Amino acid sequence: xxxxxxxxxxxxxxxxxxxxxxxxxxxxxxxxxxxxxxxxxxxxxxxxxxxxxxxxxxxxxxxxxxxxxxxxxxxxxxxxxxxxxxxxxxxxxxxxxxxxxxxxxxxxxxxxxxxxxxxxxxxxxxxxxxxxxxxxxxxxxxxxxxxxxxxxxx
Amino acid sequence: xxxxxxxxxxxxxxxxxxxxxxxxxxxxxxxxxxxxxxxxxxxxxxxxxxxxxxxxxxxxxxxxxxxxxxxxxxxxxxxxxxxxxxxxxxxxxxxxxxxxxxxxxxxxxxxxxxxxxxxxxxxxxxxxxxxxxxxxxxxxxxxxxxxxxxxxxxxxxxxxxxxxxxxxxxxxxxxxxxxxxxxxxxxxxxxxxxxxxxxxxxxxxxxxxxxxxxxxxxxxxxxx
Numbered sequence: 433x434x435x436x437x438x439x440x441x442x443x444x445x446x447x448x449x450x451x452x453x454x455x456x457x458x459x460x461x462x463x464x465x466x467x468x469x470x471x472x473x474x475x476x477x478x479x480x481x482x483x484x485x486x487x488x489x490x491x492x493x494x495x496x497x498x499x500x501x502x503x504x505x506x507x508x509x510x511x512x513x514x515x516x517x518x519x520x521x522x523x524x525x526x527x528x529x530x531x532x533x534x535x536x537x538x539x540x541x542x543x544x545x546x547x548x549x550x551x552x553x554x555x556x557x558x559x560x561x562x563x564x565x566x567x568x569x570x571x572x573x574x575x576x577x578x579x580x581x582x583x584x585x586x
Numbered sequence: 587x588x589x590x591x592x593x594x595x596x597x598x599x600x601x602x603x604x605x606x607x608x609x610x611x612x613x614x615x616x617x618x619x620x621x622x623x624x625x626x627x628x629x630x631x632x633x634x635x636x637x638x639x640x641x642x643x644x645x646x647x648x649x650x651x652x653x654x655x656x657x658x659x660x661x662x663x664x665x666x667x668x669x670x671x672x673x674x675x676x677x678x679x680x681x682x683x684x685x686x687x688x689x690x691x692x693x694x695x696x697x698x699x700x701x702x703x704x705x706x707x708x709x710x711x712x713x714x715x716x717x718x719x720x721x722x723x724x725x726x727x728x729x730x731x732x733x734x735x736x737x738x739x740x741x742x743x744x745x746x747x748x749x750x751x752x753x754x755x756x757x758x759x760x761x762x763x764x765x766x767x768x769x770x771x772x773x774x775x776x777x778x779x780x781x782x783x784x785x786x787x788x789x790x791x792x793x794x795x796x797x798x799x800x801x802x803x804x805x806x807x808x809x810x
Contacts, residue, residue, distance in 0.1 A: 518633065526638075
């Protein structure tokens with residue numbers, strides 16, 4: 433009789449322990465489900481935040497691309513203007529050098545004419561006959577170099 | 587185009603499908619833009635100050651210190667300068683010209699901004715683009731089609747000469763003719779008066795000149 437009551441007590445205890453374990457397992461599962469749910473929500477929130485950042489970055493990148501493109505275009509225009517100004521500068525330098533050469537020819541011509549004039553005034557006909565033609569021909573050279581300058585530079 | 591294909595494959599393999607599709611759709615445009623950008627940077631404006639004034643032409647970098655243009659662009663120069671896309675002016679240190687044909691090569695101490703790769707033979711009917719500075723103005727891209735290749739003998743050019751439909755003008759001389767991949771396939775040198783077609787020296791002739799170095803000093807001013 434005593435032994436029967438002991439067995440019943442053990443069975444009841446085992447059943448109670450099993451029930452307790454079941455309740456505990458259900459609680460753990462519910463907790464796990466809730467944690468998973470929160471994790472999913474956190475991931476979704478994070479993904480939305482990243483998507484927003486991506487959209488903002490993409491539009492900023494598109495704006496930057498546009499800015500770079502227009503700046504590059506402007507740089508090309510300025511480079512082209514600079515090249516043209518340098519063309520003109522070189523043209524003027526070439527023109528100036530040619531003009532200096534023409535002027536030098538006319539200075540020689542003028543000096544020659546004055547030399548001939550002085551010789552004529554001094555009645556130094558011998559000098560005139562030897563050097564006169566040569567001195568006067570420098571004026572023809574000067575005229576020729578002026579014609580050449582006009583042909584090249586207008 | 588091989589680069590574009592590889593990039594497309596990488597994008598497809600690594601990225602999310604939607605993003606990969608978007609990237610893949612943009613890659614051909616990006617590749618074309620990249621080739622055009624390089625060509626814009628690699629095309630040079632050449633200024634020749636000679637005894638009879640200033641003239642301009644076009645050219646391109648063969649390597650960081652060597653540029654290619656036409657013989658007649660360099661001839662007679664007392665001073666040669668190169669203008670780059672970013673506004674720099676670089677003085678040419680030495681220049682020489684091919685003994686046969688209208689090609690010239692110049693070297694510079696300063697590094698040129700972009701080297702243009704040389705291409706190969708192109709078939710008649712291919713779409714090509716001429717880069718250059720017509721009338722000494724701003725850089726222009728002139729689209730055209732290769733009509734054919736004819737004997738260069740009537741033009742005093744050894745080998746063959748390309749005839750293109752591109753509307754080139756004085757100032758385009760020495761500019762590169764590029765294929766769809768941005769590679770140099772020819773060098774513009776003249777306009778055929780009878781047909782108004784652009785004439786270009788094929789890149790094979792340029793390669794031959796670079797290999798043989800059959801070069802002569804610059805012709806003096808007024809000789810050509």
